[in-house]
Amino acid sequence: METIFKQLILKNAISEVRVLSNAVKEFCEENSLSDDVTHDIKLALEEIFSNIVFYGFLDHDEHQILISFSFKNDTLALEVNDDGIPFNPLESKAFDPEIPLEERETGGMGIHIALGLVDEIEYFRKQNKNFLVMKKNNIL
Amino acid sequence: MSLKVTSMEKSSGVFIVTPEGSLDTITYPILEEKMDLLMDTSPDMIIVDMKKLDYISSMGVRVIAKAKKSLKKNGGNVVLLKLQPQIKKVFEIIQVLPSEQIFESVKEMDSYLDYMQKKTEE
Numbered sequence: 001m002e003t004i005f006k007q008l009i010l011k012n013a014i015s016e017v018r019v020l021s022n023a024v025k026e027f028c029e030e031n032s033l034s035d036d037v038t039h040d041i042k043l044a045l046e047e048i049f050s051n052i053v054f055y056g057f058l059d060h061d062e063h064q065i066l067i068s069f070s071f072k073n074d075t076l077a078l079e080v081n082d083d084g085i086p087f088n089p090l091e092s093k094a095f096d097p098e099i100p101l102e103e104r105e106t107g108g109m110g111i112h113i114a115l116g117l118v119d120e121i122e123y124f125r126k127q128n129k130n131f132l133v134m135k136k137n138n139i140l
Numbered sequence: 141m142s143l144k145v146t147s148m149e150k151s152s153g154v155f156i157v158t159p160e161g162s163l164d165t166i167t168y169p170i171l172e173e174k175m176d177l178l179m180d181t182s183p184d185m186i187i188v189d190m191k192k193l194d195y196i197s198s199m200g201v202r203v204i205a206k207a208k209k210s211l212k213k214n215g216g217n218v219v220l221l222k223l224q225p226q227i228k229k230v231f232e233i234i235q236v237l238p239s240e241q242i243f244e245s246v247k248e249m250d251s252y253l254d255y256m257q258k259k260t261e262e
Contacts, residue, residue, distance in 0.1 A: 017165045021141060039195070039226045046197055050165045097235035101201070102209035109234060110198035116233030 004031060004071040012053050012063040012082075017046055020067065027069050033076075037139045040117040041078060044134060047110035048080050048089070056084025056130075074140040078118075080132045087130055088123045089115065141195075143167035145174045153184035153216075154253070160192035163200030171200070175207045184216045185256075187249065191222040196230050217241065221249055 008023050010016040021042055028038040049065060057063055066081040092111045095104050115121060120135035144160045155178055159171050178186060186207060208218040219241040223231065231242070243249040 014165060018141065021164075036226070043195070043197060043230070046165055050197075050199075095234075100208075101234070101236050102205045102212060104205070106198075106202045106205060109201060113198050113230055113233050117229075 002072075005068065006070075007066065007068040010049065010065045010067065012057055012065060012084075014050060014053050016053075016065075017050060020045055020049055023067075024069075031071055033139060037076070037136065041076065041136060044114040044117040045078060045080070047114040048132060048134075051089075051110055052080070052082050052084055052087075052130075056082055056087065058085060074138050076136045076139050078134045078136075080134075081129055083129050086125055088125075089132060090121060090123050141167075143170045145171050147174060147178065150187065153182075154187065155183050155185070156187045156189055158189045158192060162195040163193055163203070164195060164197040165199050168197075168199040168203050172203045172206070175203060179207065179210050182214060182216075183211065185253070186211065186216075186218045187221055188218060189221045190224065190227055193227060194224065196227050201230065201234065219243065219249065219252070221246070 006023070006027050008020065010019060024042040024045060025038060027033075028041070045067065049067070052065055063083055066079075068079045068081075070077045070079075089111045092108045095108070095112070114134070117136075118134040119137045120133075122133045124131050141162045141164070143163055145157060146160070147155055147157045150156050157171075157174060157178070161167070163171060175186070188204060204218060204220070211218055220231075221243045222245070223242060241252065243252065
């Protein structure tokens with residue numbers, strides 16, 4: 001099966017979440033992916049993307065955030081690439097599930113949700129950029 | 141992908157808030173504003189009826205957490221009702237269930253409310 005590929009270039013503005021969500025929806029429809037898979041990747045990408053927009057840049061300049069989807073056999077890989085400050089989501093602080101929701105520090109919750117929605121995650125820093133690859137397996 | 145929020149007073153100090161649509165990074169201020177307005181009346185309980193909510197992101201969860209924190213200070217609470225599977229999944233990932241008060245039906249919730257009422261009267 002050939003790889004199906006799609007790439008999106010977004011600006012570091014929170015309003016771009018809509019563009020992202022629409023692109024995910026379109027990609028999933030084109031590839032007949034289930035509502036469950038659509039939900040999971042839409043939310044995972046929304047959390048990762050908004051985190052980059054909120055915390056990734058120390059200046060007020062416009063930056064580009066690249067998101068690519070590749071789909072082969074029954075694995076979907078999502079790659080997010082940005083030139084913000086180094087941030088490895090895999091090192092984000094875990095919370096104590098014994099602590100009630102309202103007492104928890106809410107920072108990092110989005111990352112935690114994103115990580116919980118995918119099966120594999122890989123992070124690396126290359127040429128001063130963050131690369132995050134999230135994979136969802138057995139999606140067909 | 142929009143959010144509509146309605147609210148009604150079920151009984152004195154008990155409000156039902158019904159968000160409909162998508163509670164996400166863009167739309168969460170709509171619910172937050174409604175919750176903040178309700179907070180001003182120092183309610184005993186806010187029931188968030190989620191049967192018409194299709195989507196929730198961490199920003200949406202934060203609004204609920206914030207309301208819960210504020211209500212609990214005065215002995216009140218926020219309870220969640222009728223979560224769709226994809227919403228439940230998010231709460232499961234952040235390991236909130238089953239410690240939070242989440243109800244499958246109005247009946248279940250009413251029996252809880254009765255119980256709380258009796259407890260207060262005792």
